Amino acid sequence: MKNIILNHRSIRKYKSTPIPEEVLSEMLVAASRASTCGNMQLYSLIVTRDQAVREELLPCHFGQQMVVEAPCVITICADIHRFSMWCEQRDTEPAYDNFAWFLTATIDAMLATQNLITTAEANKLGICVLGTTIYTAGDIARVLELPKGVIPVTTVVVGYPDEKPGLTDRLPMDAIVHFEKYREYTAAEIDELWAEREESALTKKLLEENGLPNLARIFTERRYVKEDNLAVSRSYLDLLKKRGLFNQ
Amino acid sequence: MKNIILNHRSIRKYKSTPIPEEVLSEMLVAASRASTCGNMQLYSLIVTRDQAVREELLPCHFGQQMVVEAPCVITICADIHRFSMWCEQRDTEPAYDNFAWFLTATIDAMLATQNLITTAEANKLGICVLGTTIYTAGDIARVLELPKGVIPVTTVVVGYPDEKPGLTDRLPMDAIVHFEKYREYTAAEIDELWAEREESALTKKLLEENGLPNLARIFTERRYVKEDNLAVSRSYLDLLKKRGLFNQ
Numbered sequence: 001m002k003n004i005i006l007n008h009r010s011i012r013k014y015k016s017t018p019i020p021e022e023v024l025s026e027m028l029v030a031a032s033r034a035s036t037c038g039n040m041q042l043y044s045l046i047v048t049r050d051q052a053v054r055e056e057l058l059p060c061h062f063g064q065q066m067v068v069e070a071p072c073v074i075t076i077c078a079d080i081h082r083f084s085m086w087c088e089q090r091d092t093e094p095a096y097d098n099f100a101w102f103l104t105a106t107i108d109a110m111l112a113t114q115n116l117i118t119t120a121e122a123n124k125l126g127i128c129v130l131g132t133t134i135y136t137a138g139d140i141a142r143v144l145e146l147p148k149g150v151i152p153v154t155t156v157v158v159g160y161p162d163e164k165p166g167l168t169d170r171l172p173m174d175a176i177v178h179f180e181k182y183r184e185y186t187a188a189e190i191d192e193l194w195a196e197r198e199e200s201a202l203t204k205k206l207l208e209e210n211g212l213p214n215l216a217r218i219f220t221e222r223r224y225v226k227e228d229n230l231a232v233s234r235s236y237l238d239l240l241k242k243r244g245l246f247n248q
Numbered sequence: 249m250k251n252i253i254l255n256h257r258s259i260r261k262y263k264s265t266p267i268p269e270e271v272l273s274e275m276l277v278a279a280s281r282a283s284t285c286g287n288m289q290l291y292s293l294i295v296t297r298d299q300a301v302r303e304e305l306l307p308c309h310f311g312q313q314m315v316v317e318a319p320c321v322i323t324i325c326a327d328i329h330r331f332s333m334w335c336e337q338r339d340t341e342p343a344y345d346n347f348a349w350f351l352t353a354t355i356d357a358m359l360a361t362q363n364l365i366t367t368a369e370a371n372k373l374g375i376c377v378l379g380t381t382i383y384t385a386g387d388i389a390r391v392l393e394l395p396k397g398v399i400p401v402t403t404v405v406v407g408y409p410d411e412k413p414g415l416t417d418r419l420p421m422d423a424i425v426h427f428e429k430y431r432e433y434t435a436a437e438i439d440e441l442w443a444e445r446e447e448s449a450l451t452k453k454l455l456e457e458n459g460l461p462n463l464a465r466i467f468t469e470r471r472y473v474k475e476d477n478l479a480v481s482r483s484y485l486d487l488l489k490k491r492g493l494f495n496q
């Protein structure tokens with residue numbers, strides 16, 4: 001178990017080999033066993049294996065080929081719709097159509113997602129989490145025919161790996177862990193935390209390719225640019241309102 | 249591994265036995281290995297063992313005694329502050345102070361959290377996820393001295409279990425899994441999905457104690473009431489704005 005978690009890599013090239021039904025089932029059951037607020041399970045897992053539907057999803061994920069090359073794409077959604085239907089059928093007003101429950105649903109959905117991932121990897125499958133989901137959540141909702149009260153939060157591509165990438169570096173543990181209370185970083189500490197990454201051969205290659213003087217500028221000027229970040233913020237908030245998940 | 253995930257229970261009574269340093273360290277490293285957008289690791293894990301600080305956190309979690317009885321409380325935060333400091337020190341404008349990046353940070357933080365939980369449980373520790381975190385996130389931020397750009401998302405209590413609760417029931421897998429696209433539920437299906445839970449001895453006991461005719465009304469009238477849901481939505485959104493995580 002320890003090794004499965006410690007050896008996680010994002011896989012971007014897959015064999016077309018299908019996932020055995022019993023393995024897929026084990027992954028989904030594992031997801032369902034994660035902690036969930038009030039045992040409400042306010043999420044849905046949409047398992048898309050049909051090639052035609054994955055081709056519809058492909059532009060939503062900016063054409064990343066793994067969406068059609070891997071045998072299975074799982075879209076994880078915050079879902080207050082199912083629980084609300086149940087409340088209404090029991091003659092009571094649900095009142096979960098608000099931001100607090102979108103947040104709770106998202107938290108639970110992500111705990112479930114990591115269980116699904118760990119179980120996939122324990123079965124020698126590879127995965128990739130697609131951050132593009134929040135960029136195009138409205139389009140994904142249309143493709144997957146999500147009703148009101150359901151919104152895509154993330155997507156996991158699953159299949160047998162057709163590449164063996166090395167382990168990605170992470171920041172030193174001191175960067176992300178604080179003891180007792182938050183310990184503010186000094187400027188020197190920030191330099192130190194990023195030093196190894198900034199000095200790596202990979203970073204040097206990226207700087208040359210991008211014609212930029214430092215790694216931070218690759219993030220702010222190439223990868224995750226202000227205008228895009230703001231546009232995604234607006235579009236996702238609009239969608240939350242339209243889907244009835246933003247009352248306050 | 250499979251059994252660890254499938255046998256997860258929320259533990260609410262703990263021994264005071266401390267967590268060995270090497271086990272805590274293994275949990276934190278496991279968290280850091282989860283997928284993270286652009287390898288940005290936009291989260292912080294605040295490990296609170298000091299009794300005095302946990303006593304300060306106790307009212308934030310509505311007096312749930314496990315916060316002071318278990319040896320360790322870990323507050324998981326979305327954190328754009330550290331990454332932004334780094335960008336600023338490299339003379340570039342970060343632009344992650346918006347809703348899209350709060351969401352991305354939260355998604356990554358929760359994937360990391362489930363790795364931490366699975367690793368804790370693999371080491372015979374018990375855990376409980378505290379949904380109260382979003383109710384009182386502003387108070388928690390004050391206690392933990394979080395700077396701007398950092399906001400609490402969830403909390404995990406960790407320690408050696410002092411109870412052996414049974415496995416919690418879950419809805420049938422059909423409830424949470426959809427194949428290809430979202431399959432809308434019929435009223436009859438909703439009834440069927442909740443039937444076993446509604447007929448359980450536990451539900452009958454709850455109905456009697458609460459003097460209510462059905463389980464849905466326990467949720468809407470006792471556990472998660474409209475006014476509270478809306479108040480939490482407003483207070484968390486206010487905090488997102490104050491902490492600089494809500495630009496759009």
